[in-house]
Amino acid sequence: MSTEEQSLITTEVQTENTTRADRPDETVLEARSLDVYYGQDQALTDVSIEIPEHKVTAMIGPSGCGKSTFLRSINRMNDQIDACRVDGELSFHGKNVYDEDVDPVALRRKIGQVFQKPNPFPKSIYENVAYGLRVQGTVDDVDLDDAVEQALRGAALWDEVEGKLDSSGLDLSGGQQQRLCIARAIATDPEVILMDEPTSALDPVAASKIEDLIDELVEEYTVVIVTHNMQQAARISDRTAVFLTGGELVEFDDTASIFEDPADDRVEDYITGKFG
Amino acid sequence: MSTDVTDRSGPGIRGDGAVGADNATDRRVRRLLFGCAVITVLTTLAIFFVLIDNAASYFFGAKLTEMLLGASVERTVTFTEFFSGTRWAPDHATPGHGVLPIVFGTLAITVGAAFVSIPIGTATAIYLSEYSSKSVRSKLKPTLEILAGIPTIVYGYFAIAFINPVIVAPIAETLFGINMGRYSLLSGMLVVGIMTIPMVSSISEDAMSAVPDDLRNGAYALGATKFDVSTRIVLPASISGVFASYILAVSRAIGETMAVTLAAGMQPQITANPFAEIMTMTAYMVKMARGTTAVGTVEYQSLFAVGLLLFVMTLSMNLLNDWFKRRFQEEYR
Numbered sequence: 012m013s014t015e016e017q018s019l020i021t022t023e024v025q026t027e028n029t030t031r032a033d034r035p036d037e038t039v040l041e042a043r044s045l046d047v048y049y050g051q052d053q054a055l056t057d058v059s060i061e062i063p064e065h066k067v068t069a070m071i072g073p074s075g076c077g078k079s080t081f082l083r084s085i086n087r088m089n090d091q092i093d094a095c096r097v098d099g100e101l102s103f104h105g106k107n108v109y110d111e112d113v114d115p116v117a118l119r120r121k122i123g124q125v126f127q128k129p130n131p132f133p134k135s136i137y138e139n140v141a142y143g144l145r146v147q148g149t150v151d152d153v154d155l156d157d158a159v160e161q162a163l164r165g166a167a168l169w170d171e172v173e174g175k176l177d178s179s180g181l182d183l184s185g186g187q188q189q190r191l192c193i194a195r196a197i198a199t200d201p202e203v204i205l206m207d208e209p210t211s212a213l214d215p216v217a218a219s220k221i222e223d224l225i226d227e228l229v230e231e232y233t234v235v236i237v238t239h240n241m242q243q244a245a246r247i248s249d250r251t252a253v254f255l256t257g258g259e260l261v262e263f264d265d266t267a268s269i270f271e272d273p274a275d276d277r278v279e280d281y282i283t284g285k286f287g
Numbered sequence: 288m289s290t291d292v293t294d295r296s297g298p299g300i301r302g303d304g305a306v307g308a309d310n311a312t313d314r315r316v317r318r319l320l321f322g323c324a325v326i327t328v329l330t331t332l333a334i335f336f337v338l339i340d341n342a343a344s345y346f347f348g349a350k351l352t353e354m355l356l357g358a359s360v361e362r363t364v365t366f367t368e369f370f371s372g373t374r375w376a377p378d379h380a381t382p383g384h385g386v387l388p389i390v391f392g393t394l395a396i397t398v399g400a401a402f403v404s405i406p407i408g409t410a411t412a413i414y415l416s417e418y419s420s421k422s423v424r425s426k427l428k429p430t431l432e433i434l435a436g437i438p439t440i441v442y443g444y445f446a447i448a449f450i451n452p453v454i455v456a457p458i459a460e461t462l463f464g465i466n467m468g469r470y471s472l473l474s475g476m477l478v479v480g481i482m483t484i485p486m487v488s489s490i491s492e493d494a495m496s497a498v499p500d501d502l503r504n505g506a507y508a509l510g511a512t513k514f515d516v517s518t519r520i521v522l523p524a525s526i527s528g529v530f531a532s533y534i535l536a537v538s539r540a541i542g543e544t545m546a547v548t549l550a551a552g553m554q555p556q557i558t559a560n561p562f563a564e565i566m567t568m569t570a571y572m573v574k575m576a577r578g579t580t581a582v583g584t585v586e587y588q589s590l591f592a593v594g595l596l597l598f599v600m601t602l603s604m605n606l607l608n609d610w611f612k613r614r615f616q617e618e619y620r
Contacts, residue, residue: 088508093421120510130501133524143509146519192505199509 036063039203039233040085045099047080047258049092054080055258057099062250064202067229069248069266070237073281077258078237082205085235086122087115103203120147123196127208129188131180131195136163136172139180139191143199158198165231166194167224186217193224197232204228206236210243222247241282245270253278338598341591363585369592375555375571377586386593388555392567393597396475396547397540399561403480404536408487409522409529415488416495417517428489435485443549446478451550459562470552473561478550479543483536490535494528495521527615534608538601544569568593 040062047055055077062068070078080089087108089095100107108118120143131139140159141149149155159176163169168190172183180191189209196204206225210218225234225247238244244251244266251269253262255277262269262278273279344350346369348361364384372385411431415424451467451474459465498521506516522529552564553574566574575590 086508088504091504091507116510116512118510119508124504124508126501126504126508128501130499130505132502132505132520142506142511142519146506146509146511146515195505195509205508 039064041102043100045101047084048096050094053258058260060252060260060263062235064233065229066249067225067234067247068250069244070252071241071244072254073256076254076256078254079207082207082237085205086119086124090115120199121201122203123201124205125192125196125209128212129185129192131188131191133181135177136180137176140194140198143195147199162194162198165197166190168194186213186220189213189221203233208237208239211239338591338595341588342595345588345592373557377589388557389566389568389571391557392565393541395472396479396567397537399476400479400483400540401537404483404487405533408484409491411488412491412495413517415492417513431485431488440545442478442482442546446474446550450474450477465562467562468564470564471562472551472565475547475551478546479540483539486536487532490532491529494525498524527612530611531608534604538604541600544573548573568597
């Protein structure tokens with residue numbers, strides 16, 4: 012079958028996925044021998060991984076396996092925890108983010124994050140989205156208006172909130188709140204968006220909207236998503252990293268390979284539901 | 288309670304005598320607790336009544352209760368004189384009954400103290416809640432609580448022995464060439480400001496600490512600095528608690544007595560000079576209540592008129608606080 016014929020019979024989404032998979036891998040984030048400790052407890056052990064640009068990389072694994080810790084290590088949110096200590100290297104475009112001269116505030120402006128529980132600020136919808144821009148120095152009202160609209164459209168929320176930008180972000184439903192948080196994260200135009208179980212507090216319909224959104228977001232951003240839901244990882248991700256207890260990265264490969272033909276027996280056991 | 292399963296006619300749920308006795312005990316306990324709660328309400332009402340009753344005799348020459356029993360009304364002090372006169376000297380040979388000078392004293396001290404306690408207290412709260420390490424907080428918080436526990440008379444002596452002669456007087460002399468007495472408005476403002484700092488800082492800090500970390504993390508993840516998070520997230524989210532602390536501090540400053548009497552003096556006057564001696568409403572009441580004034584005289588009754596006014600002022604602060612709390616309830620969940 013020629014490529015022309017193929018494009019005639021495939022749906023648009025599949026076309027996108029095909030191009031996504033065909034894209035050459037440009038590593039945007041790379042961990043090398045990363046160890047993370049909370050006090051005496053080791054949360055990550057010798058993790059090495061290369062996360063490709065403009066793809067969805069899923070982190071799966073049982074509770075306490077360190078996948079969220081890994082996510083927080085990327086944008087240095089672990090700095091908020093006093094007892095946390097990081098060894099090894101974690102590079103963003105080849106620059107170790109734990110170098111002395113890296114400002115975590117600047118880093119977080121490049122790497123946005125969406126949390127498990129929707130956490131809109133107790134402010135208006137508009138101010139929620141504008142917050143990141145304001146702290147990053149945008150003061151011009153026209154610029155802000157544009158950016159807020161763009162971000163809300165990007166998060167597939169604009170149509171639902173267009174007429175009520177001044178009402179509180181807390182008045183939205185859970186799924187809308189989470190999309191507001193995504194809008195807030197993309198408003199400042201980061202390169203990478205980290206998502207820590209973004210759908211686990213949502214109902215299935217709201218969750219599926221977020222999944223569709225992730226599929227669109229990856230055209231412009233690199234998405235790293237932690238999820239408990241293996242079907243979700245299988246549905247939306249290009250690459251899957253499996254962490255197991257002890258903070259060990261057991262396997263990292265194309266999502267299809269992980270779910271169809273895992274190399275490691277423990278990964279197979281985990282995926283087939285023998286534990287975790 | 289019977290749990291006999293063989294009793295088919297309502298096993299275990301038909302209260303027997305013991306349950307009835309329990310209910311009776313419950314009712315007694317309930318009445319006792321209610322009685323205790325009522326004491327505070329009755330006390331408030333009683334205070335309000337005594338103030339009004341006696342204040343009436345300041346204005347009308349007879350108490351409300353006496354008037355009901357047929358005492359003749361004789362205007363001694365008019366409301367116009369009381370509220371607009373600028374000379375306060377009820378015990379003078381030629382008495383003046385204008386309350387404004389001592390209201391000015393109280394308000395000046397209150398506003399001045401707020402300028403000390405609100406910025407410093409809020410900054411302290413932000414530091415404790417957002418910036419300080421655990422070890423610093425564990426030392427600073429108890430220190431603030433000690434500050435809050437010092438008797439106000441001690442603050443008064445602190446003002447007399449330190450703030451006025453060591454800080455305020457040299458400033459007055461070197462910068463303005465004013466030779467100052469032992470008391471000054473400024474030292475009253477400073478000492479009341481200092482003593483209300485812990486009130487602002489500790490209540491504000493509680494409100495700020497109650498802001499969920501989710502919100503902080505959300506802001507940090509957007510590249511906010513600690514300062515951004517403190518001022519644009521934590522402070523707005525905790526504003527009702529923070530404002531409540533301001534109101535409490537202001538109410539305290541209005542009612543503050545011993546420290547302010549010792550620091551600011553007993554000279555009723557309206558003045559823009561912060562190095563002058565003034566008199567607050569509370570200081571006047573201390574002076575009157577010391578006992579050289581005969582009970583029943585107009586100057587004695589003035590005590591109650593001033594007390595009633597003070598009561599109304601603090602009451603309105605409380606009402607303002609309630610209104611603000613309802614209006615700006617913490618929105619986060």
